[in-house]
Amino acid sequence: MSNDKLPTRNENFSEWYNQVVQRAEMADYAPVRGCMVVRPYGWALWENIQSALDTRFKATGHVNAAFPLFIPKSFIEKEKEHVEGFSPELAVVTIGGGEVLEEPLIVRPTSETIIGHMYAKWIKSYRDLPVLINQWGNVVRWEMRTRLFLRTLEFYWQEGHTAHATADEAETETLQMLDIYYDFAVNEAAVPVIRGRKSDKEKFAGAVRSYTIEGMMGDRRALQSGTSHNLGQNFARAFDIQYLDVNNELQYAWTTSWGLSTRFIGAIIMTHGDDQGLILPPRLAPIQVVIVPIWKSEDERQAVLSMAQEVRQRLIQGGVRAQLDDADQKTPGWKFNYWELKGVPVRIEIGPRDLAQKSVVLARRDVTGKSGKSFGVNLETLVPQVIELLDDIQNGLLQRATEFRDAHIVDVSSYAELKEVIQAGDWARGWWAGTTEEELQVKDETGATIRCFPFDQPESRGACLFSGRPAREVALFARAY
Amino acid sequence: MSNDKLPTRNENFSEWYNQVVQRAEMADYAPVRGCMVVRPYGWALWENIQSALDTRFKATGHVNAAFPLFIPKSFIEKEKEHVEGFSPELAVVTIGGGEVLEEPLIVRPTSETIIGHMYAKWIKSYRDLPVLINQWGNVVRWEMRTRLFLRTLEFYWQEGHTAHATADEAETETLQMLDIYYDFAVNEAAVPVIRGRKSDKEKFAGAVRSYTIEGMMGDRRALQSGTSHNLGQNFARAFDIQYLDVNNELQYAWTTSWGLSTRFIGAIIMTHGDDQGLILPPRLAPIQVVIVPIWKSEDERQAVLSMAQEVRQRLIQGGVRAQLDDADQKTPGWKFNYWELKGVPVRIEIGPRDLAQKSVVLARRDVTGKSGKSFGVNLETLVPQVIELLDDIQNGLLQRATEFRDAHIVDVSSYAELKEVIQAGDWARGWWAGTTEEELQVKDETGATIRCFPFDQPESRGACLFSGRPAREVALFARAY
16 A cells, blocks of 8 residues: 555545545556456445345346357347447457457447347246346446546446336336335335436447436545336337237247446445545455554563454454454554544454453444443443444434535526536536436536436426426426536 | 246256256346356355354454456456456457547456556555455356356355465465355265366466365266365565565565356256256255145135144244245145256155144155155144254265265276276276376366365375376366366
8 A cells, every 4th residue: 555645535436436445455457458457345245235235136036047249240220229228338358269260249338138148048928927036247338538447448247138918017127126226225225326217328338218316525526326227119110029918829038137337336426435545344344343443562472462353253243244354564553544434334442451351442434533432341332232233323424425426516597507506516407308308408518417306396386497498397407517 | 937847857957957046046147149047946045154254264263355347458468377368268348438538447357467456556565464354256258168156157155365474374275265155065065075286287377386176967977066275475576575584684475366157047947957856955945844734624624724833933933934835826746846947855745634643744855755754743742853853865865976986986907998088977996197289188078077186195105097106195087068
């Protein structure tokens, strides 16, 4: 770890982010432009995200499978909007085993096409429906401007792909999966995302309707953190996914897709982090508690380490992910900074004075300085107290982020007001009945896009902030990652 | 599921395998030549394999991470033997984002090179060692003759990559990981593999020493089921992985790599399967128990289903992976065949006659016919009885496979005997002190290769079966997948 101080978030949020990601050993740049290495600490966080989501997917009847990395070029071209959306971003394999390939292969940017092809083969009758499959894997999109976790050539994600007998069922599935993302984001990651529908301009290439969870980052930019798409019969028609219904008539299936990626790690970092580094939500943190022993003499060292080991053992038996930093070469102060940078929610300090009293000091990561410390915590009540503290921190992070978000969403009723709010870096909420062209004009002139039409809508109607036309919905505008 | 009978294993083992894999819905062919789709049932088995291995990796101090899919072409060329080994098998990305790339990118066939590059960046001092990282992911090798699970263009695996301060430590790690594979294969998959060292001809491209676990399949061919490589300082020199030792002198690190892939699913299928289809080892089976209710009238249906649901509930609460097949459209006989094909270890039958007695029928998959059935099993003792039966089946599968293996390894003391044994389809074990050229001659003339020099060696010495030269080791020869 470098000893230079991090830039503060106010000074340079972007540079703060880059340095935190690398210095906390979450990820590193790979030798190929725009690709990343997710380091063990970052991957452990992703494994906890995977586990929280996978449990929810399986509880709602989904199963996992694995579809190929390579897609024949002709497949991508079958769905008109899909090919337009993804063509500029493709990585193409043209040589295999030393020979030029007859048909080039696309490294999957997403798997609707190849999965659609397989579903057409597997689905024959209404009895085969619904098909509810998810895949954990890697995809590649040839992005020009990349940033670790937020936008990389290769990234990791899950993509769910389902097929249904009716339009209603497909819509219900699309919304159910968005709710699962929401529940995960809010209750596991303490990221208070907003659910909503994407505008036509922003929806997935080939979808009928796209839904999103949008998070407000620490610099108030929006981050699209997960999406769920109702694909209607678009891909079923392109790939011939047909089934015999109860009346023995051939019908096209209705399909959905939904995904959440390693980008969400960026959401966690930028929602909770402070000028000391990461703050990880306890439910997902790879290490929930770090124990830092403090000693001067060799005698003290032995006694302190032995108590520290006992504390670690008790915590692990209590189901807490605890780690003991017993390294000889580093000072306690260095260790405090290091584990703060890494965002471990709770630090336990044990020094010679604590030995006699059989007590320890608890320090919470989200409240720095003395006010975040509890002194003289008795060993006998430590484990329940730590568990309660972890809950407190989890709830506190969510509350803080929610208040921050709500303080920075401003209602606007005119384009002039919208410009002012966006210029100030906040989000603007206002009635919208505009066209895609008008939305593009707003983007060109302000840098803001419609992040979503939030599910949470006023009961009244209003006038479009841009055109004055009668509007049925409010939209959220923001500059976004 | 097709209603045609499977070919028997004696008639055509290869065709039996292909049909079982597809009809049991383990995997399917993808539209790209040589690529596979791992279907949910196959992937659920892989998830159980992953979990059994991952637990063992983490218990021995390893952590997971993710390295990029794409490797600069120049990297592959840095280690001389490595590039010779892998060059013919590479898939090459030459176009990205619509532009021809300046340096083509290789889709990783394995990750020694890119991980070596990152280790060179991360490792500075002896304090940074050992580095113990594993990765779960996909790799691509452009194979010409492919078979589902056994050899596909893209496959799934884990690859461990470690770096150490001494040669001894690296060798200890290499052997430790082989032992973990062995323990997994024998105790989770009931596949009685043989541990040994690869010959120079068969070792990994770039390794100093390669170790392997070799399994004997139902057709007596050998399947290399997992490998662990001591890479010496070969990759450290090629990628400049250097560290400052305790005396502040620069040293090259010693590295290892080890991998086990979805090929192991093929090992499970070909070790345990019979003419009715799959037999999955209970510890890894996605479904351990299937409940098939039997009824004629609607009254019976309701009562039988209600008892079946109770049975399912009790089993799940007892930690058994149980599923109820309550489909209306299929007969019990059809279901029996279907779940036998899928290799579910235990079937529970519940019919109207069982209701009154509150009992069920247990049928074990590994013993077909009446002798594999227990009648009148009381509901109150069902769960412990099922758990015991699953253990019995697990042990029985291992014992059967071990006896089969041992009955088909024949000691030979001359090349003529070796030819005879290989011709008969068995494995030959004999003293070997031959050269790589002599090994190649054996391969050309018999189709057999040295699978390994097994760890289990006679205490005496002998004369090489081929040349008569004094030999220190016996080798195992077999035709292999």
